[in-house]
Amino acid sequence: MSPSEDGYGSLIADALAGRDDVFEIVERDDGFVQASHYGPDAYLAPYRRWPSRQRRAMRFVRGRVLDVGCGAGRVALHLQERDHEVVAIDVSPGAIEVSRRRGVRDVRLLSIDGVDGSLGAFDTIVMFGNNFGLFGGFAKARRLLRRFHRVTTERGRIVAETRDPYATSDPTHLGYHDRNRARGRMGGQLRIRVRYREHATPWFDYLLVSRDELETILEGTGWKLARVFEGDSGLYVVVLEKTVSEGGSAG
């Protein structure tokens, strides 16, 4: 990812430097754009100010942890404080730099596709901040879930956050879901890029799923839904645990 593509890294670096005019702009491939203010709460919030669903789900994190899409390192730093060994990965060079500067000890420039056994075995894989979305789509999610099965210990867990895309009555979004399905994609399989000032990331697929869709994705991957923590606006965090006998053999 070149500097001109590292919109996300540039915005968290600017926010950390104290700029108060930092807005994350997400552009969807139908032309829909949305901005949100990227303030201190987005990257520096201490654990006690995290949303309840995230705090409750964190209790299920145990052992050696892989933090997928670590951003500015909020989750990795908290887990380090709780004496977890953490490997944090992100595709944004700027995010890696910020996480390192803020004290994340083992942080690597690596995409979710690059996760393999060379990282060692993990007890928990965390995907906070909607990072279930990095699974991208139905087939890729199943392939990566099988791979995550292999790189986790027997008591392995995945703690991942997503949003039910159908928790809206907005006709613009509902129409987008319909067109996605007509193209053979999942309804909430957003194609987006992040823009910040002169930077724009490459376009990428970002998957939002309902709970039913999630359960369908899990079938045969060796993972089952163990817990759900609901939040506002369709947001929820899931804890996935290994089934007894399935999964991990393919993909």
Place this chain on the structure above:
Amino acid sequence: MSPSEDGYGSLIADALAGRDDVFEIVERDDGFVQASHYGPDAYLAPYRRWPSRQRRAMRFVRGRVLDVGCGAGRVALHLQERDHEVVAIDVSPGAIEVSRRRGVRDVRLLSIDGVDGSLGAFDTIVMFGNNFGLFGGFAKARRLLRRFHRVTTERGRIVAETRDPYATSDPTHLGYHDRNRARGRMGGQLRIRVRYREHATPWFDYLLVSRDELETILEGTGWKLARVFEGDSGLYVVVLEKTVSEGGSAG
């Protein structure tokens, strides 16, 4: 302007309806994007909360007024309260609708290019909120200034707000100015569009000028710089008055 193009009208309607997640996204033709929160202050601020430069310049508004680019009607409403007769124009159907609903009595869907003698004679033309930008570029500004000369009374004034584009050390902006000049455009002749949710306005030229550039534009148009009220970040409001003998003959 179709509904899908009326990004600006849509955002002020949503802001007026009380949505607190309304952000105006401006996209420049070099890919630079910027978002700003469009809160109540942007459209409902009472006169006493306006920036000092605007309040001071308002004292120079007299008689019958043309409000060019009226937006949500903030300036027109204030002038009506002070018993001015006001004609307010905007190219955004949504802005027109909002202004009408908020009480602007004479508000018309009309671009700056459509201003002519059929609107009657004005004592003052106001272009607040950076609306000097609607002059678009050097040649168009001079043509419109000559036309404004003809549609104003002998004591005619223009009260217009702009921003010195060179009041920045940001290399992204300075590079943009350089490339503009290399193409024969003014440094601060931005080519932009406004995006909001699924809406995007057509691309248009929006002109920011330094005070020196402004004086060059005015030469031979029949207008002279009478007052300047400086604000932060290079923002300033000018009062233009008619010269004795020039202008109004061409264009």
